[in-house]
Amino acid sequence: MSIKKFSNSLKSAEIVEQTVGIYEEAVRLRRKIHENPELGFEEHKTAEMIANHLQDLGIEVITGVAKTGVIGILRGEKEGPVLALRADIDALPIQEKTDVSYKSKNPGIMHACGHDMHTAMLLSAANILSQNKQHISGTIKFIFQPAEEMKGGGIMMVDEGVLSNPTVDHAFAFHVWPELPTGVYGFRNGPMMASMDTFDIVLKGKQGHGAAPHQGVDAIVGAAHVVTALQTIVSRETDPVDSVVITIGTIEAGDGYNIIPEKASFKGTVRTLNENTRKEVAESIRRIIEGVASALKLEVEINYNFTVGYPVAMNDPxxxxxxxxxxxxxFGEGSVQWLSRPSMASEDFAFYLEKVPGTFVFLGVGENPENPMKLHSDVFLPDEKAMIQGISLIVGLAINTTEKIQ
Ligand SMILES: [Zn+2]
Ligand SMILES: [Zn+2]
Structure with missing residues (x-):
């Protein structure tokens, strides 16, 4: 790939210099957020801190979007597009087991997905940009979104109009990524992260004596057949090179050695990389469950929460x-990796990318990518030095997106 030179008035070297200048403050900010984690839609103190910080920078602030979300609006001195930059601000219900001095003070809650870093990077970029309004063409919308972790904060922000007034032309977000070396950016065109849907199933048979199966209808045997048959969607129905995951994460039935239970219930999740496959798999799941249940004389209730799942996070090339x-x-060509494969995990930034062309980028935080710690681990410790690359890219995008990219 040839290296494009940007002719904007704030050069890349100056952006990096200004980022290095506030790096220590970014670390302090990140550690303060890390120490005070809050769960989705309960990020009251985090939101207050963000709003105060933005106000101090002279940025217009809107609070209470999607309950605890905060938006900052910075108008550049030149005409141009509206760029949305999003950070998620929620933590996870995990008891932290690291020994760092800035360990979580809130029992059972931890920033184990790096959202503390996302928030600190966006606030730090807002700091730099607020001092460089003369170099900005258009408007920057800083979006601090609550409840990314399975609670749908993203869709709520979008439904409450975060992409309008002023209308957003492009959206950008990061996720810290332990599988990439510190400071390396992971880019991918098209699908970056999978769709995520969930389903709840109850199979109903007829209760009976364990020694007289012919007098009952066994919900456990039914559940076993359904669980196995569902995997044939992945192995026999969908295109083998179009990845799908179906996982049953919970199964409950029965309460004894010798009683045939009336009910078996289970919960699962589906991941896909395109919306057609997503719809087809939803239908296949229904058909297989109903078919197998009917063959085994079971009734079935399916609650397929298709609408509350996350769509595929699709990057605009x-x-x-x-x-x-x-x-x-x-940072040069060595700082960029083009990823050959998407992640089958999911992200509610996908709701923004459904509406406006933009991109979701991974930011390497693994000092040792051969042995990376995992996201959502109780000892998750991302390398803070990656914030230099993170903040610089946010600022670089804000400065160099001078017109709508088509
Ligand atoms: Zn997460
Ligand atoms: Zn996350």
Missing amino acids: TFNEHACAIATDL
């Missing part, structure tokens, strides 16, 4: 390549 060119101009 044109905007993504624009972001990659900026990253390359900032």
Whole structure:
């Protein structure tokens, strides 16, 4: 890939210099957020801290979006597009087991997905950008979103109009990524993260004596057949090179050695990489459950929460390549990796990408990518030095997106 040079008035080297200048403050900010984690839709103190910080920078602030979300609006001195930059602010119900001095003070709650870093990076970028309004074309919308972890904060922000007034042209977000070396950006065109849907199933048979199966209808045997048959969607129905995951994460039935239970219930999740496959798999699940249940004389209740799941996070190639060119101009070609495979995990930034062309980028935080710690681990410790690359890219995007990228 050829290296594009940006002719904007704030050069990449100056962006990096200004980022290095506030790095220590970014670390302090991140550690303060890390020490005070809050769960989805309960991020009251975090939101207050963000709002105060933005206000101190002279940025227009809107609070209470999607309950605990905060939006900052910064208008550049030149005409141009509206760029949305999003960080998620929620923590997870995990008891922290690290020994760091800034360990979580809230029992059973931990920033184990790096959202503390996302928030600190966006606030730090807001700091730099607020001092460089003369270099900004258009408007920057800083979005601090609550409840990314399974609670749908993203869709709520979008439904409450975060992408309008002023209308957003492009959206950008990061996720810290332990499988990449510190400070390396992971880019991918098209699907970046999978869709995520969940389902609840109850199979109803007829209760009976364990020694007289012919007098009952065994819900456990039914559940066993259904669980096995569901995997044939992945192995026999969908295109083998179009990845699908179906996982049953919970199964409950029975309460004894010798009683045939009336009910078996289970819960599962589905991940896909395109919306057609997502719809087809939803239908296949229904057909298989109903078919197998009917064959085994069971009744079935299916609660397929298709609408509350997350769509595929689909990166717009044109905007993504624009972001990659900026990253390359900032830190050279060695700082960029093009990822051959998407992640089958999911992200509610997908709701923004459904509405406006944008990109979701991974930011390496693994000092040792050969042996990375995992996201959601109780000892998750991302390398803070990656914030230099993170903040610089956010600032670079804000400065160098001078017109709508088409
Ligand atoms: Zn997470
Ligand atoms: Zn996350």
